[in-house]
Amino acid sequence: MSTRRRASTRHAGPVVGPARVDARTKRLTARLQPGDVAVVDHADLDQVSAAALVACAPVAVVNAASSTTGAYPNMGPQILVEAGIPLLDAAGSEVMSLPEGVTVTVAGEQLLVDGAVVAEGVRMTPELVREQQEDARGNLSEQIEAFSHNTMEYVRAERELLLDGIGVPELRTSFAGRYALVVVRGYHYKEDLQTLRPFLREARPVLIGVDGGADALLEMGHTPDLVVGDMDSVSDAALTSGAELVVHAYRDGRAPGLERVQALGVTDAVVLPAPGTSEDIAMLLADELGAELIVAVGTHATLVEFLDKGRQGMASTFLTRLRVGSKLVDAKGVSLLYRSRIPTVSLVWLLLAGLLALLVALAVTPGGRALLGVLAVRWDDVWAWMEGLFSP
Template sequence: MGRMSPRLRPLRNRDSDYAGVSGAVRVDKRTKNLTKRLRPGEIAVIDHIDLDKVSAEALVACRPAAVINVAPSISGRYPNLGPEILVAAGIPLLDNVGKGVMERLDEGDSVHLEGNVLLSGVERICDGDLQDEVSVREAMAAAREGLNDQLESFAENTMTYLLRERELLLDGIGVPDVRTEFEGRHALIVVRGYHYKEDIQILRHYIREYRPILIGVDGGADALIEARLQPDMIVGDMDSVSDSALTSGAEIVVHAYRDGRAPGLERVESLGVTDAVVFPATGTSEDVAMLLADDKGASLIVAVGTHATLVEFLDKGRAGMASTFLTRLRVGSKLIDAKGVSRLYRSRISGWWLIAMLLVGMLALGAALSATEGGRAMLQLIGARLDDFWSTIVGVFT
């Protein structure tokens, strides 16, 4: 039976709008693992409190028939962005159905969503809150009331991280040696985050001209390969990167816990990669990649898909995002978001404007030539040649 978040008003249900949605279920407590095997037309069953933007966009890209969340998609802690993305894409979101649903469903079971009720055959599995544009808007407005608490928590986490990692942040103590040469070169760090596909496409001119060191953060390595770019380095805990990327020849830097435990190292070594580097550090893998590039002398760091604003930090929904905020302060003027670089390379002149400018230039040249005796003679000669050419063409067809 569905449960309501105590901080939100009851959400409206649109029993008729999404009636008749059926499909096989895919069940996983980790949304990013589920999206790897979710196929179009299937129904995703997730356990994701405060569904964030990146996860929602990954779900939309899989084109599921519906999404069932056993947790509240908007808990009221802060105005997270994920539910709005799902609803805008026309994907039914049955919310807050209770954790027992995951035990009652097996991978591949056929289910039917009838309004706000999930059925397996004639058996009622659960009911919940069917989100729509109005309910999401109301829940987001209520969630903004909890934003002050989140800001205070974010500030506390920031101070805790600064005290714990001050030697790494201030002096670079603990950054391991790597074989990739960064000194004096640009570094392009790709995270499978906000608008990463569009940014990579926009940056193709920049990549061809500057040939930056390409760093994929976990699944960001696969994003580079999908764009037909070869990563020079892969940084992360290795939980969301493919085997093919790990064996592509890129240097591997395994992000480990502060005490040295590196769960991802075993997977890397099982693939035959024996020269992986371990980087113990608190925070996120994108922080590790930035600190590494900065410490090894990169002259510029371009970030794709990373977190740039306070809303994005909060939307990720975990205390570790405080480290990303401080890492950006540490890297300072070297760091630039992909959007900024793209503005330098995006053409703002259409093809028709180029043709018009060419015609204007030719007219100006003709006017200049006609103003001199030698120019007039040249124009007459060109005219005679064109007349001969036209006569030849006409003669062929007559």
């Protein structure tokens, strides 16, 4: 039985909504509204993109590509299906030509406009998602072998990252003797930021947003001190928030994100040509500028996370962690180890202050004075009894 036939044995009724079309999922989620139909072209839909789609509450997602190609067990389709969002998969590249905002209907395995079928795909079900993930797990050994080979090749090419660093630009943000928080809009970044509230409040670290990580900080009510990245997935609000901007450029100095920054009227952005990813650059900057501790939120460290990002090796990340060393800790570790505590002395003083306030309140009211008089008599009785116990 074909995959399409097995998928079609179970699906919900038709859903209708305006189509929002974009080949880049993270760009689409910036304008996607509840009730829309998201039309994407995203092979191997990753966990972060799927979670962003779910947060936008579309009535359906139509993917021109295969949400799982079988290269590795990506979690995106499972997240959408478990959220109850219909996923029409492998609908073909024609769907990317749909006019923005046109009303479309997703009915079974078909996509319709004005009652006419414009595309057909595979309606994903929980059973089909699990089957595809099991098949993909069988390919992980090949992925690990290729990943390791590519990593070592890139290590040879980028070894100067470990030996020479990236070359520290002149920044106005001071890191010396402070902690730094590097926020990437990655896995579980929202939960991690919530657990770090006591740390943020008491340690007051330098806040570094890596592209969309700057928006994550703004959503929590914090203004980033530094925004690092190629500036393709960060909002205008974050870029004009007053944060210092470091535009990550290619080795040859080309910085595609600089034009956007300058168009917003920001004239003092720093361009930093360097190998590696933007999150690596943020950590290296914090290290070389004197941060005592670097706490990472939402960063990538596992094989599946790197494959989700479309990376075939992790040389720069490997070298960055070697260079930064013990300064770098994951946010989850900080949330477990760091607890906001009230000192015992403060608790004692708080208790004494409460008792004093109670005594003052009793002393200034007739009923209170009467109660204090009764308590005084009772205390005299207790004291006399205690003296009697020790009298010869």
